Amino acid sequence: MTSFRAQANLVRMRRRSFLGGAAGVGLALGTGAGKLLAGAWTGGESPSPPRTEARYYKKLPGREVLCGLCPRACLVADKERGFCGVRQNIGGTYYSLVYGKVCALNVDPIEKKPFFHVLPKTDALSLATAGCNFHCKFCQNWEISQSRPEQVEATDLSPRAAAEAALRHGCPSIAFTYSEPTVFYEYMSDTAAEARKRGLKSVVVSNGHINPEPLRALTEKVDAIKIDLKAFRPEFYRTYVRGELDPVLESIRIVRQSGVWLEIVYLVIPTLNDGEAEIRDMSRWMAGEIGPDVPVHFSRFQPMYLLKNLPPTPVATLEAARRTALAEGLRYVYVGNVPGHEGENTYCPKCRTAVIERSGFEIRANRLKGGACPNCRTPIPGLWA
């Protein structure tokens, strides 16, 4: 990989420290100075991000390494980085440059991820580092996902500190989200382990572009995974996200087999992936391969990033997708990003009772009794407690 030669044309590594108790929440991002302009501009040196040895890679002759974390299988020469820009070969050893380098940290309702069958009406401490192994034209978090570690402001947050911060904020779960957690795999894995020690759950919001071996290992540590299925056509993946569909489908199968809770989000982008045939094929595949009980969210596209001026998805399109999926036998089909829509509710597949009523992030009613429909006692799958 020569395309990721460390570019230091605009380096803005600002170290942030966590300050306890700011604004009464016990946690805040503080910004230090440390603004460094690189190279010819100031004549200064760019700082090297601290590093942790990566997992899942092979050392090759000539100090090359082969990354085995995601299906891109980057072959990385000495001093180069992989496609995601956050893993670097230094002298034949491969490193993660984002271990503990958190650039986004928020407390979000878990419904925002969205997880509709995981601890309803609770908050998740949500965190991310820089980097992604996709390049989506519609990324909501492009400032971090499409950046290198030295291009974002980050703070040091050890796995232990992250777990403790979640407790302090009253969050029963930690969500690895915003950018792509696969590329900060080591940090995610260790943080999930720390969280479990403290009785917290870990949830992952991923594009599913990860190799089977690391994914299987991850499923040992986390409790729920949401995979963004961005389309059901390989061309879409190649054109609009610069990735492949098949590995994502394989990841979905693996998560389902592992027993870790799985939800699927399908962002419906007008004209790009909203065809009825595509939705039907996807629903059939889901029903056949992972069963009808995996929730699927048809989320409305809100214009973002490079597609900022594309119209948002009409509600009628989302409703049509939902009808198609229900007709194909999927049981928990949701309409996302349309607050107040009946498609936000969870219905008992047997008696059609609305067991959870939602309106945006608001849970208007949770009628589940012991994880089952209060009317007909049909179990509703999920992580309810």
Add this chain to the structure above:
Amino acid sequence: MPELPNADPRLVGLKLQPAALRLGFLAAAWQIFLLREFAAQFYGSEISFGFVLAFWLLWGGLGSRAGNGRLLGRATAEGCLFAALIGAPFGFALLRLSGPALGLLPGEVTGFGPILLFAAVSAGPMNFFLGAAFARTAAHRRPAGAYLWESAGAAAGAALSYGFLVPALPAGAALAVIGVVGAASSRLDGPAARRRAWAWAWVGAAAWSLLPAFLDAPSQAVRWRPFELVLTKDGPSGRMQAVRRADEVTVYENGLKTFAAADRSESVESAGFALLQRPRAGRVLLLGGGWAGLAAEVLRYDPEAVDIVESDYAAVKAVLPFLPPRDRAALADPRVHWTIADGRRHLERASRRYDFILIGLPDPATAQLNRFYSAEFFRLAASRLDPGGVLSFRAGAAENYIGPVLARYLATHEATLRTAFPIVEIAPGASAVFLASRGPLTLDPDRLAGELERRDAATASFNRAFLQARLHPLRRESLRTALSAAGAAINSDDRPISYFYHALLWSAQKKGPDAAWLDRLASIRPSVLLAAAILPLLLIMGASLLRSRRGSRMPPSYPFLVLGLTTMAAELLLMIRYQTLHGGLYGRVALLLGLFMAGTTAGAWLAARIKAETPAAILVPSAVSFLLLGFSALGWDKGLGAAGFACLFPVWGCWGGFLFAALSRACPAPEGLSGRGYAADLLGAFAGSLVLSAVLLPLAGLDRLFAALAAINLALLGALALDRRFRGV
């Protein structure tokens, strides 16, 4: 200013030259439509104006050179004009198909690179051949007269555009009319033998010129395919378009989304965060966005009155039938009053005070929009608010991470607001909502939720859970920390820095080299930037003076360089200042260019009439330019009013026209070096428009730029006085 061929410049004829008149007409009319089309295609950004003007000049100059040289072989003036008429629809089609040509999806944003590229290529097919046609036309006639009549034609083209073509016709049809006029007048002009020889060519050119009229609607539809384009309308502030999918309409102005029936979140949040600050809504003023969902959301809070101010009612009226019934009903509510006016003008004249002023406009992506985010505007708004009144607007942000570029943009909004309001709060989110007041403000989610529930205004999307998530202390603290670390500037009418930061944010998304360069430039002090821009000119002047002292008789080219730079810079800066002070440049660009060209004609005529070859004829206009620039640098032109300000355009045109003619006589190019002066003039104008529009204008500000130009002209005056080559003129 096309190149004057190497003929005796003292030969000035005022006899009508229809060919030059026609070329001027075509050049001005095409340029106006190119500028408008660029604004419509590329988000109304005035930066694109500078790009278009620069490349227009470059192509015209190259064409003139080619016309004077051997590149075009034995091609006649008619042949060159014919090529220009054939080329014009190509330029139009190139622009219209820029999106698909770049492989862009409908609504996908572009960086500055593509804008620059299309500015470079789309002007070429017309103006290269126009320049060549002019050179070959003028070669057979009295050149100074040709220049004069070309300017007169340009003024006529601009007047026709402003008076008829722009208001009455869609862009494609207007271009067709221009082409047909060009071809038909060629058919009627010239010696009988030539008319006969070219008769069918002109008929063909006229027929070909009709092409843009037929391409107009389909080319816009192609840009939006597979969405259904249901409306397109050109108005004073831009091109309004509406596209439909599954019965839901999204409305765009100059390619920027202004309303989406499928997503009301911005209106919901803008209205909610502002109106919950006070127990009653009272009188609310909506500047922009009233029709686009904001009025309907404001009515939820039971206001006494809602004033909607829109400058472009015709365009809004065209969109109304496509709006959802709820929005149409809101606009018909008896508490809602419409005022058709420029928002700033309305506030200046408003006799009543408001409890709330909500700005429902897009981010300051243009100088036109920036004037609603400047310190001057905020002070004006503060003066029209009741003591506890609230001003609010939203700005594009990010929900989960605020990077340095975004932080600086948002911090600049905050710092600018603080120049007029002691209390400012910002609700974080993908759209940050800014609130400003002289009274208390709160973003405590529980207090806001309590107020929301008391007024029974909670909705599915805007409710307690939403407020608690959106206004979580951690998220607010992250935003506050990011903003306090960012270097904020004050956005003003004179220094539209928010406009620049927005452009920076825009280009940062594309991750192109332009983003890194713009960012680096932004970190340099404006005075250093200006000094870096001025220094090369001073060095050129100094070197030339040295040559003069050493006895060189070679006429200098630096006066032309400064002339070209000053003329183009003044034209651009005046346009931007006009936009800032009075708005509506998109609709009036034809008028202003027409006035400028009329001034140029008058100046050239004056130079022809008087003995414009004495040192005084050069030194006096140079001194005048210094005074004019000083007048603007001190901001005295701001008090002129729209009509008075517009008068500066012919004054500057006259100055440019006169001085160019006078200098051409004072410094005739030696044999074999035809057009040296013109090349210098062109170079100055080209560089001036590029550097000014893209960089210096928002970073240094208008006042400083006028002052810098005044300094350059003072230096020119000094150099001319010292230059021995001018003493003997």
